[in-house]
Amino acid sequence: MALIAKDNAQKNIKTFKIIQSEVQSINRVALSVDCVIFGFDENKLKVLLIRSDLKKYQSKWSLLGDLVKPEEDLDDSAYRILKQRTGLNDLYLEQVHTFGEVERHPGGRVVTVAYCSLINIQHHRLKTLENELHWHDVESVSDLAFDHKKIFDACYLWLQKRVQEHPLGLSLLPNKFSLRELQNLYEAILNIKLDRRNFRKKFFAMDFLVDMGEDEQNVPHRPGRLYKFDYDKYEKKKKTWSGIDF
Amino acid sequence: MALIAKDNAQKNIKTFKIIQSEVQSINRVALSVDCVIFGFDENKLKVLLIRSDLKKYQSKWSLLGDLVKPEEDLDDSAYRILKQRTGLNDLYLEQVHTFGEVERHPGGRVVTVAYCSLINIQHHRLKTLENELHWHDVESVSDLAFDHKKIFDACYLWLQKRVQEHPLGLSLLPNKFSLRELQNLYEAILNIKLDRRNFRKKFFAMDFLVDMGEDEQNVPHRPGRLYKFDYDKYEKKKKTWSGIDF
DNA sequence: TTAAATTGTGTAAAATTTACACATTACTAA
DNA sequence: TTAGTAATGTGTAAATTTTACACAATTTAA
Numbered sequence: 029m030a031l032i033a034k035d036n037a038q039k040n041i042k043t044f045k046i047i048q049s050e051v052q053s054i055n056r057v058a059l060s061v062d063c064v065i066f067g068f069d070e071n072k073l074k075v076l077l078i079r080s081d082l083k084k085y086q087s088k089w090s091l092l093g094d095l096v097k098p099e100e101d102l103d104d105s106a107y108r109i110l111k112q113r114t115g116l117n118d119l120y121l122e123q124v125h126t127f128g129e130v131e132r133h134p135g136g137r138v139v140t141v142a143y144c145s146l147i148n149i150q151h152h153r154l155k156t157l158e159n160e161l162h163w164h165d166v167e168s169v170s171d172l173a174f175d176h177k178k179i180f181d182a183c184y185l186w187l188q189k190r191v192q193e194h195p196l197g198l199s200l201l202p203n204k205f206s207l208r209e210l211q212n213l214y215e216a217i218l219n220i221k222l223d224r225r226n227f228r229k230k231f232f233a234m235d236f237l238v239d240m241g242e243d244e245q246n247v248p249h250r251p252g253r254l255y256k257f258d259y260d261k262y263e264k265k266k267k268t269w270s271g272i273d274f
Numbered sequence: 275m276a277l278i279a280k281d282n283a284q285k286n287i288k289t290f291k292i293i294q295s296e297v298q299s300i301n302r303v304a305l306s307v308d309c310v311i312f313g314f315d316e317n318k319l320k321v322l323l324i325r326s327d328l329k330k331y332q333s334k335w336s337l338l339g340d341l342v343k344p345e346e347d348l349d350d351s352a353y354r355i356l357k358q359r360t361g362l363n364d365l366y367l368e369q370v371h372t373f374g375e376v377e378r379h380p381g382g383r384v385v386t387v388a389y390c391s392l393i394n395i396q397h398h399r400l401k402t403l404e405n406e407l408h409w410h411d412v413e414s415v416s417d418l419a420f421d422h423k424k425i426f427d428a429c430y431l432w433l434q435k436r437v438q439e440h441p442l443g444l445s446l447l448p449n450k451f452s453l454r455e456l457q458n459l460y461e462a463i464l465n466i467k468l469d470r471r472n473f474r475k476k477f478f479a480m481d482f483l484v485d486m487g488e489d490e491q492n493v494p495h496r497p498g499r500l501y502k503f504d505y506d507k508y509e510k511k512k513k514t515w516s517g518i519d520f
Numbered sequence: 521t522t523a524a525a526t527t528g529t530g531t532a533a534a535a536t537t538t539a540c541a542c543a544t545t546a547c548t549a550a
Numbered sequence: 551t552t553a554g555t556a557a558t559g560t561g562t563a564a565a566t567t568t569t570a571c572a573c574a575a576t577t578t579a580a
Contacts (some may be wrong), residue, residue, distance in 0.1 A: 044342055046306060055341045056302035059374075059385055060292060095292055095301045098383055102374025126307075126372045126387050128348025133296045137344055139305055141372050152487045171575095208527080225529075226569070249525040250576040454558080471560075472538065487544095488571040496545040 033110065046155040054129035060140040061106045062093035062176065063123070064183035065114070067149040067163055068200040073216040074149065074163040075180065076114075080173040089164065090173035093140060094267060106143040114147070115155040120199050121145045124186045125179075132175045142179045146199045191217055194266070195236060206244050207231070236262050289415070306386040307352045308339035308422065310370070310429035311360070313395040313409055314446040320409040321426065321463040322360075326419040335410065336419035337426065339386060352389040360393065361401040366445050367391045370432045371425075378421045388425045390432060392445045439464055441482060441499065444503040452490050452498035453477070482508050 038116040063074040077089040092113045103123070111117045121143055128139040145243040154161055169180055197213050198205075210226050231237060237255040244251035313323040321333040338359045349369070357363045365499040367389055374385040400407055415426055437443040443459050444451075457473050477483060483501040490497035 046339065046379070046381055046384060047306075050341055050381075051303070055344065056304050057344055058296070058302050059305065059340065084352070093292065095296055096303065096374070096385075098303055099376060100302065101376050102372065102385060105374075121371065126369060128342070128351075128387070130345060130347055133292070135292055135296075138292060139348060141374070181484065206527090224527090225571080228528080230568095239571075247526085248578050250527045250578085252527055263343075452558090469539075470558090471540080474559080477536095489557095492545055492555080495546085495555075496559090498558055 037098070040110075058136060058138040059096040060093050060138050061096055061102070061108065061109055062140050062142050062179055063110050063113070063121075063145055064091055064142060064180055065110070066166075066183075066200065067147050068186060068216065069149040069163065069235070070215050071212045071216060073166045073213075075166050075169060075184075076154075076161065077164050077169075077172070078113075079159050082139045085158075088171060088173040089162070089169075089176075091142075091176045095138075102141060106141070110143075110145055112162070113154075116147065116152055116153060119145050119147055120196065125182050127148075127175060129175070129178055134174075139178070142183055144183050146187075148200050148202055151204055153272060155156040188218055195234060195262070198236075203256055204240055204242070204254040205256075206254055208252050210255075236265075290391070292401040292519075304337050304382060304384045306384050307348070307355055308337040308386050308388050308425055309352065309356050309359070309367075309391055310337055310388060310426055311391045311393060312412075312429075312433060313393050314445065314459050314462065315395040315409065317458045317462060319459075321412050321415060322400075322407065322428075323410050323418070324359075324407050334417060334419040335408070335415075337421075337422045341384075342387075348387060349512045352387070356389075356391055359400075360398060362393065362398055365391050365393055366442065372420060372427050373425055375382075375421070379422075380422055386425070388429055390429045391435075392442070394446050396448055396450055401434075434464055440474070440507070441477070441480060441503075444482075447503075449502055450486055450488070450500040451502075452500055454498050456501075465486075 041269070065075065067074040076092065078087070078092055080088045080090040083169055092109060094105075094109045096102060096113070103121075106121055110119065110121060122142050122145075124142045126139060126141045127152065130137060132140070137254065138247060149163060151195055166184060170177065172180060176247070187197075193226065197217055198210070200213055201209055210231065211222055215222055216228070236258050238258050240254040241256045246256060279456055302476055313320045322338065326332070326334045326336040332518070338355060340351075340355045340358070342348060346354070349367075352369070353363060354372065356365065356367060368391075370388045370390050371388045372385060378384065379384070398420045412430060416423065418426060433443075437460065443463055446459055449453055452473055455471065456477065457468055460473070461468055482504050483493060485506050486502055488499040489501060498511060
């Protein structure tokens with residue numbers, strides 16, 4: 029695959045195609061998907077981790093990953109793994125980045141594709157053993173197995189950017205939520221304080237919130253109004269939206 | 275790798291790790307990189323394509339791709355391929371997305387990682403055969419080999435978004451450029467018309483342009499001032515920049 | 521019934537974005 | 551040499567958006 033003499037057109041062509049024999053064996057690598065699943069609970073942003081059982085990484089936490097099957101679309105893989113781990117299949121799931129350093133996995137060359145998912149913890153009972161699967165505060169995540177800290181960091185940055193471009197942080201909340209809960213979520217994700225009045229103004233202006241006509245229950249103070257997110261309206265507006273201004 | 279009985283903890287653990295035997299052979303897939311190289315010339319945004327020589331895709335154009343080597347970091351792969359094709363190694367190169375549909379490549383299962391690069395056509399003589407490698411107007415790109423149109427579309431959208439967040443479109447221009455050239459570039463990338471005065475104002479406010487003290491030459495009208503981009507200043511500002519507001 | 525906690529609301533000032541016109545410069549052709 | 555052509559370079563007023571900020575209303579708990 030060295031650089032070719034210019035006058036040799038035939039040879040040149042060969043370097044630009046992937047021929048079947050090359051795809052066969054020696055050039056293959058293992059491919060995995062790692063899911064970074066964010067949740068929100070107790071006013072904290074959480075991430076779902078599992079305890080690694082590889083000797084080298086004993087007692088470390090890691091992301092939820094698995095190998096992509098040879099006959100399986102990459103996206104399908106991500107949904108399969110998410111479903112296997114959480115039992116859910118109706119979630120927002122998005123590819124973030126692919127990590128392909130040679131030495132990133134001790135079991136051999138494994139290139140991994142990171143996917144992010146947002147779920148609301150309250151509404152989904154995780155169908156796994158509690159001592160193996162655990163929600164961690166994003167603030168206290170450190171020292172994960174493999175290069176999972178790096179992957180997590182990339183996904184967290186992705187999430188922070190994402191919720192500023194699109195109001196999808198909403199999928200982290202229960203179906204009905206108060207504006208306080210929504211603001212808490214944004215403050216937790218972005219790790220900043222926001223002005224309450226301006227935050228409301230901004231969200232109402234977006235016009236994606238539907239007044240449920242109900243108030244919060246069992247709060248030791250004046251209850252807040254409950255809203256839900258209008259996904260249909262959001263999808264429609266998204267189309268007529270070029271993104272950022274210029 | 276099927277779903278496991280909940281009460282079998284030992285078995286359960288196995289599904290959460292990637293063990294060495296699994297990495298060995300049957301689970302591997304071929305991995306490639308495809309480079310989407312944008313350039314700017316004659317006031318048009320261009321993309322570098324090569325004529326495919328696979329029978330099935332005869333006479334179609336395709337992106338510059340190659341297989342990732344088993345002992346090669348993914349990013350290194352992208353730079354290697356870019357260098358092989360263009361002779362350049364000092365370029366901005368960024369991973370955009372990974373495409374992993376089972377049937378996307380006729381030679382077998384090949385998952386491909388798309389990388390984008392921006393070069394200025396004037397300054398780099400491509401060291402390849404002219405009839406095989408060609409700059410295409412992005413407007414007229416269609417009917418590429420494999421799923422390359424889909425990959426190209428994703429990269430073009432990525433570029434449009436990218437230049438609105440960071441003024442990196444500049445790397446598509448010669449070292450010295452006039453504001454008119456800069457504006458033409460942005461208009462070509464975003465496919466919109468911009469107000470000249472406001473465009474200037476915006477760019478001068480960013481404070482990344484250095485006045486070269488020279489004017490354009492050989493233009494049939496009043497020559498414009500020439501500027502260069504201050505990469506160092508840009509890098510410094512980038513750090514103290516959270517991105518988009520909230 | 522009073523205190524504590526939190527919701528809900530509006531406005532004025534500041535900052536940013538937009539729309540827009542004319543004098544200047546250099547080249548070209550008569 | 552001069553007039554026409556084609557583009558550069560510049561400022562401001564209006565509109566819009568963002569920011570900062572305070573007080574009355576509602577509910578629970580004591």
